[in-house]
Amino acid sequence: MSETAAGLLFVASLIVALAVVHRPFGDYMHRVYTSPRHNAAERGLYRLLGVRPDAEQSWGVYARALLAFSLVSVLFVYGVQRLQDKLPLSLGMGPVTDHVAWNTAISFVTNTNWQAYSGESTMGHLTQMAALAVQNFVSAAVGMAVAIALVRGFARHKAGTIGNFWVDLVRGTIRILLPIAFVGALVLVAGGVIQNLSGPHEITTLTGGAQAITGGPVASQEVIKELGTNGGGFYNANSAHPFENATSWTNWFEIFLLLVIPFALTRTFGRMVGQVRQGYAILAVMGVIALGSVLLTNAFELSGGGTVPQAVGAAMEGKEVRFGVSGSATFAAATTLTSTGAVNSFHDSFTPFGGMMTLFDMMLGEVAPGGVGSGLYGMLVLAVITVFVAGLMVGRTPEYLGKKIGPREIKLASLYFLVTPVLVLAGTAAAMGSERQRASMLNSGPHGLSEVLYAFTSASGNNGSAFAGLTVNTPWYDVALGLCMVLGRFLPIVLVLALAGSLAVRSPVPEGAGTLPTHRPQFVGLVVGVTVVLVALTFLPALALGPIAEGLS
């Protein structure tokens, strides 16, 4: 079988697997977020936290609780890194430098998991477990909470509240993420991913050389890194590392993990708004974009454009043999389409257009299917904008899911849509305008520009992957990218929660023949078109001077 055929089967099998779990898993998450009952463990947790789980919150209170939790998390992760030499299991590593610690703290709390550090040479085991992996869970749970809050905004009528942040956080963590993570970790260990608490130990190689084999609780972190679309690897090489991603089938499993929640949440959404078909429409939008991107990335990588891939005969630089070109391209598309940012191959060495696809995936705003939660809320905001323009074209004040889209909703949605492009473009321009920051580029010419553009796109979109040639552990980049991550995460979240609050109070408009149907292929195509066209228009000048210039040379 040719690599192309195997690659297509690989993609097809992923689709089948995601389709199989979509319904039961989406329904399960629906129960998690709508059930009125708290189990014993949760009741215990609420008592420890000192919160009343049945107290509903307005959007403002919800947002403030979320921000408080994130602020304390940042300080905590920063503190652990700075003090790791005083804590157990440090493996003799010193404190992490202040700007790297700030960047990393922000990065993990914002679900970006950009790695300004190299795990194996910077972080002790306790830092990895107690600071970084914890955020892998809770930042994902926060994203899901926000998405669920927005869906409640659509589902509720004349309501002043959108849920309780602490309950959503706790339930998402212990009812959804934790059980899957535990089972998934064992599956990965069965495939060869390591799970121990040893430090590096020297061995003698076959030819008499020395090699330090590292240890660590990798599987338990690897699984949540994918499941929570986090992406911060235990090792610098991330999921390319054999200890993180040991075989071709663990590779399949990891891609599955990073796609499963974002896709299944569309079912949860459909159930919560009482119209399953609306969930399928959103799923279709995500699916069409994602499949298009996966196939294009595969096509570009397998055809191996660019001088070096032509010289080599395949785009194998930065890719592992066991995954092959296709297995790497599919992972790359999946990790950038979701806001994961884990990598099993190095995008910097991709063909010009293959690399552009990973950039473009992120520029879509991490919506197809996007990060856990963030993908759904981002897509719903895009749907709102689409409905607005399309709704006008059917001659009615636009409405989505029975909620009228008025000036306030459009203001919030527009601001949401503005945040990421402004951060990406302003950051890139600032870096490219400075001789000193340009010096961080490893590659020259348009590819160097792509490296910088990629860094700011990844940080602002909370992806976390990189054109890793760029040296980013400098104070300037750590601070600038950290700001992009904070603003790129929390501005949209606050806007989405405000949108949820504003939608929740509205009473619904009944559906009629004059209502724009938002569950048909027509609407799906329209959202896909609006998303792709708006993104392309925003970023075309930058892309033209980066990957397009490189690819057309």
Added chain:
Amino acid sequence: MEHLPSWIRRHLTALRAVAVLTVLLGLVYPLLTTGVAQALFSDKANGSMTGHGSALVGQSFTGKDGAPVRKYFQSRPSAGDHDPTATGASNLGPEDVIDTPARKSLLTQVCARSLAVGELEGVSGARPYCTPDGIGAVLKVFPGRAVSVNQACPAVPFVTSYEGLEVECARPGEDHAAGRTVPVRGNVTAVQVPADAVTAGGSGLDPHISVTYADLQAPRVARERGLALGRVRALIGEHTTGRALGFIGEPAVDVLELNLALDRG
């Protein structure tokens, strides 16, 4: 606690949440996972160790002098010298074709590796865009002249003329930025050194090589060890991981296990 301002109460709640969740997710979960993993899959949980390192971690089979040990199958090139404490890739882009005093371009690295592997295995190491001496075949074209930028004088340029312009060697220190970059494909058609042999993997620890690359090395290893080629080929087959379920991933040969098997006889 009730009389505190609400923002302080909120942050105290957050603090407690972080503390409680850290204990649950940061300690209980990984330690429990470790315990179960060690109990169920202790070999794999500890890194699939063999007598000479991990079967999952690629290592270099070169001697102290850096030259390949001829009786062993060779690994792929590594961007990090197979050092597990400094993993990663080269991160060089597809159009990284011009050498600088600081480092060789990716193209030149590929060409050089191809030449070296070809020599080692006794086949041609020629590739497109490579000069016969294993350097990236790239011209900088100016109005009126062309320079083979990767070939510093007094080297002889790989072509004598380009579109009627005479091709010169690169004078060290000269700035060629203003020229138009033209990689020259050449006329190599049959490439004998496979792709994975001339490129670095993603982790720097790729434990595998392609079956093609293993087959290319088989005659040499058989010769060195005085084994029948068929026996070596059979061992390659034994240590080849095919595609899982027939379509997941690419067939790959674990180099350390193969070499260990050879050593065991």
Added chain:
Amino acid sequence: MSTPVRERPAPEKADGRVSGGLLDPRQLIRALPDALRKLNPVTLRRNPVMLVVEAGAAFSTVLAVLGPSLFAWAVVVWLWLTVVFANLAEAVAEGRGKAQAATLRRARTGTRARRLTSRAPAEWDVVAAPDLRQGDLVVVEAGEVIPGDGDVVEGIASVDESAITGESAPVIRESGGDRSAVTGGTRVLSDRIIVKITQRPGESFIDRMIALVEGADRQKTPNEIALNILLAALTVIFLVATATMQPLAIYSRSVNPGGPDSLALTGDGVTGVVLVSLLVCLIPTTIGALLSAIGIAGMDRLVQRNVLAMSGRAVEAAGDVSTLLLDKTGTITLGNRQAAGFVPVAGVGEQDLAEAAQLSSLADETPEGRSIVVFAKQRYGLREREVHGARWVRFTARTRMSGVDLGDRQIRKGAATAVMTWVREAGGHPADEVGHIVDGISASGGTPLVVAEKGRVLGVIHLKDVVKQGMRERFAAMRRMGIRTVMITGDNPLTARAIADEAGVDDFLAEATPEDKLALIRKEQEGGRLVAMTGDGTNDAPALAQSDVGVAMNTGTSAAKEAGNMVDLDSDPTKLIEIVEIGKQLLITRGALTTFSIANDVAKYFAIIPAMFAAVYPGLDTLNVMRLASPQSAVLSAVIFNALIIVALIPLALRGVRYRPSSAAKLLSRNLYVYGLGGIVAPFIGIKLIDLIVQFLPGMS
């Protein structure tokens, strides 16, 4: 004062499409001075998109002065033209209103009023119309102009309201009842009335009308505000995209130092003029330029149909209406019962019955009676005839019969019970059959009139409420638009159902009181539906006020007109349907032009990006799919296209996008193909064509 203020309502086209006024090229020229005045940034502030264009135009003017080139000046001229064209669109739209306002004003100025100084109608003083206050009583006689809005408190008069309605036939206005309201500026043709002024000074109907058609107090509607926000956001995005491109361009130039500087790109980056051109081409200028014109034209289209909307909000709401309350009488039915059949009893010929019915009705001047004569003639060929020696028996409330005595032949027709009693009194024994026929007709919603000779029942006349022609089709169209029609009637449920079925309305409210109406509106609104209704009586006022779109008939009372948010000067209740269509058309036009505007950007990128960067990255010339002649001509062509498309679309903005009642999905598909796909394709063709001409200008290569 019989000024025909505006054209008569444009006749509806055969395809049911709402048409608008045509654009006269002279209007463009007349509007030009206004368009230039609007260049003032203070006025332009209301329109952020065009403000950005103006700032860009000013900036590039400075650049062109500092570094003159033919290319730069050409771009500068077209950038300014872009702003002027946008202003022109607005000015043209406003200009139409202004012309109407001027005529209206003429009607008002100079009117004097005879104000009664006491209740006695003999004592008055003369004051200027604008000095009248609420509650003043004025006396108006034949030939005089009514000085202000009010209600007739005494007398009856025929009034020429053509100043307001354009309708020259006089109307009757009398004290009490629902025909008591008079409007300032109309002329009394006969008799003498005393009017109690209900308006506050300066707030007369005409004053409001003038303000409305001039667009003076035009406030942005919620939907317009929302769209403006979206356009502002897009503008910001493209502003950021072009501004941040500069460091990237400088870098790209610096790593490719070979090749000469071009008019588009130098070592200092993309030149200012080209950068501004790119920005102006990308921001949604098309819709930004036409947005306010669309709104004004929407109101104007209503005015052309003799409907005055008190706010733009109401017009917009009209597009959203999902329930339409229609009064049966006058709206759905012609208002009079008409003979629709003669049903004889056994043993009587149809022809005989027809003859008897006709005889009994010859002197009956009621509409029902006339319809019987007409029906007998049409269906049975019985001509009207002079009957000699007949004694006509008139209908009285006591006998509830009418008829004729012709010699000894006595014929009566009337309510079943009355006629049956008359027959029995004469010794007849009407068969049960008569009762069955009568019940059958009642059940089908008709009114039975029994016809009898002395002692013998001949048969029954079937009187029917006649549904206006074409109503069924209109309601079907409404249903396709997603609008539910509810018929309001005082009839009993049985009759109401029959008429509802015949007219094809979705639902009916029988034996409706004003309270029932109000309750129905509230119920619909609670379900999130927007309700539109028409009304004329004072008792309609609460319901009019409660409905989202309340159209008061101009013939109605002042209370009704105050309560509604639209007034139909023709007092035609079916116009509600057109109002809904205009509301929809307004929104569709906005959406379509927004889509068009954004879709246009694709082609502009393909023109400008290669123009800017092919010099440093020759590969990017692949993107020059239009094969434009040179970078300069590419940029200039894009800018010219961007400006010309505004002018080209002014007629569409004024006329509104074609609207056909159909399902939302079909409408969307159609508009997407035309304005989405068309918006992508059109500029490729347009820019290429412009480039074919522009390339011959000096300095373009």
